[in-house]
Amino acid sequence: MAETKIEPKMEPKSVAEAKSAEAKPADIKAAKPKAPAAPAAELDLPVAMRDIAEKSVAQAKEAYEKIKSAAEETTDMIEDTYVTASKGISDFNVKALEAMRANINASFDFTRAVMQVKTLSQAVELTSSHIRKQFEALIDQTRELTELAQKIAADTAEPVKAGVEKVVKPAA
Known part of the structure; x- marks a missing residue:
């Protein structure tokens, strides 16, 4: 014989209870009472x-404008300094190369002249003359480069x- 299972009979719910049981969590949140809205006058900040x-x-x-202006001025100053230094270094290098070329020439x-010397006294005289001229040239070149x-x-x-x-004068 087959056994029949008997389930306990549930009590019928009222219509309100049935709707409440079927409600979803989002519906529950929506069903919560809301706080009354504050009047607009209460949300305004005091005038002070x-x-x-x-x-x-x-x-x-x-303050932002002052900082921005100071940064722009500093950038301009650095650019001016860099341009001036670059041009100066270039001029210095040209002058140093001219001095080096003159010394090599x-x-x-001197080497050509020494090759044409016939006596020892001419070689000594030529050497002393060359050394004196080179020393004078070196002094002039050093002065110009300095x-x-x-x-x-x-x-x-x-x-x-x-x-x-410009910065120190307004601060004083």
């Missing part, structure tokens, strides 16, 4: 706080000096 906030924003904008001229290096240093430092003076 609004003024403080507006002043703070204005001060922040002003003098050495070749003056040029000093000019380059002064010209390169000028934009930095002007920038520092």
Whole structure:
């Protein structure tokens, strides 16, 4: 014989209970009572706080503009310094190469002259004359290169000096 299973009989639910049981979690959240909306007057900030906030924003904008301006000026100063230094170094290198070329040409001229010497006294005289001329040339070349290096240093430092003076004078 087959056994029959008897399930307990459930009590019928009321219509409200049935709807509540079928409700989804999203429906439950939607069904929660909402807080009453605050009147618009209560959400407005007091006038004093609004003024403080507006002043703070204005001060922040002003500080940003000052920082931006200072950064642009600093960038310009660095660019000017770099351009001046680059041009100065280029000029210095050209002058040094000219001096080197003159010294090499003098050495070749001396070598040619020594090859044509017939006596020891002519060789001594030629050598002493060459050494004296080269020493004088070296002094002149050193003086010119030193003056040029000093000019380059002064010209390169000028934009930095002007920038520092511009910052220091308003602070004083």
